[in-house]
Amino acid sequence: MEFNRIGVVGAGTMGNGISQALAASGFEVVMTDVAQAQIDRGLAAISGGCDRLVKREKMTAADKAAALGRIRTSTELSALRDCDLLIEAATENLELKLKLFRQLDELLPEHAVLASNTSSISITRLAAVTKRADRVVGMHFFNPVAMMALVELIRGLQTSDPSYAAVEALARRIGKSPVSVRNSPGFVVNRVLCPMINEAIFALGEGLASAREIDEEMKLGANHPMGPLALADLIGLDVELAVMQVLYEGFKDPKYRPAPLLVEMVEAGYLGRKSGRGFHRYDQ
Ligand code: NAD
Numbered sequence: 418m419e420f421n422r423i424g425v426v427g428a429g430t431m432g433n434g435i436s437q438a439l440a441a442s443g444f445e446v447v448m449t450d451v452a453q454a455q456i457d458r459g460l461a462a463i464s465g466g467c468d469r470l471v472k473r474e475k476m477t478a479a480d481k482a483a484a485l486g487r488i489r490t491s492t493e494l495s496a497l498r499d500c501d502l503l504i505e506a507a508t509e510n511l512e513l514k515l516k517l518f519r520q521l522d523e524l525l526p527e528h529a530v531l532a533s534n535t536s537s538i539s540i541t542r543l544a545a546v547t548k549r550a551d552r553v554v555g556m557h558f559f560n561p562v563a564m565m566a567l568v569e570l571i572r573g574l575q576t577s578d579p580s581y582a583a584v585e586a587l588a589r590r591i592g593k594s595p596v597s598v599r600n601s602p603g604f605v606v607n608r609v610l611c612p613m614i615n616e617a618i619f620a621l622g623e624g625l626a627s628a629r630e631i632d633e634e635m636k637l638g639a640n641h642p643m644g645p646l647a648l649a650d651l652i653g654l655d656v657e658l659a660v661m662q663v664l665y666e667g668f669k670d671p672k673y674r675p676a677p678l679l680v681e682m683v684e685a686g687y688l689g690r691k692s693g694r695g696f697h698r699y700d701q
Contacts, residue, residue: 418583424500428459432506434562437463440484442591447489456490506534509659522547532556537663540573540600550575554584568593602667611660617645622678628696646696650689658683
């Protein structure tokens, strides 16, 4: 099973990063989003991301132009009709993803593999609403995609060996290090990472220290390259909340309950870097 044309649904933080990684490795990419403004922002992010790689001599200006030339965009799902692989990176919302998987299953050629970049939703559940459950795989990239080596590859209960192997080969071809994970709420990295961030938000909410101090402590005391609250801002507070809700509902264990301050920040629209404000400010 070989992939030539790859579709990406969602041009947000992850969708544009994944599109960039694929196009830079020579794949034809079709990137779609419901919002043209998100596509424009996504293309600008890809251009800026390539510029950073050119500056660090990881890519030439000609490579950048070629990569951008391999990305087509559309606000219509029908533009994905001839893709061999589809990587879904739309908003983390179960109902939205179930609907998308039904639509994509109808649209894509029979041989196509459907992958989801979901941080926490059950791959088995997404696969079950399609007629190609054996060709559904979780392909969980990390943010920022250009910098992070890991891709968690998640097998649903129904995933076939050939589909898994094809996606694994693709991950290696774009220079990533895939690790296999059994389908389970939050998979591995978020199962460990998101409760740590959530605990930092509890500490902030209880007034133990300021956001800057909590981040400083974890950098100096635990040798983390970035504090947990700054990391939450980078991930997106809505995404952090969605992961905690999936862990809480998936395990029915109160240790995963989202911190009240996290819920309130999302209610306020303080989503982190992407909205200009989270635990830190990015709008000045
Ligand atoms: P984002 O909010 O930056 O982007 C989501 C995009 O999906 C938006 O542009 C939105 O317009 C678009 N969208 C919504 N509904 C759509 C539809 N029906 N069709 C097409 N596009 C649609 O979110 P993100 O951070 O890029 O997250 C996307 C996915 O990646 C989520 O499943 C998330 O859990 C996962 N993920 C996020 C991170 C992270 O650090 N942000 C890391 C790994 C995985």
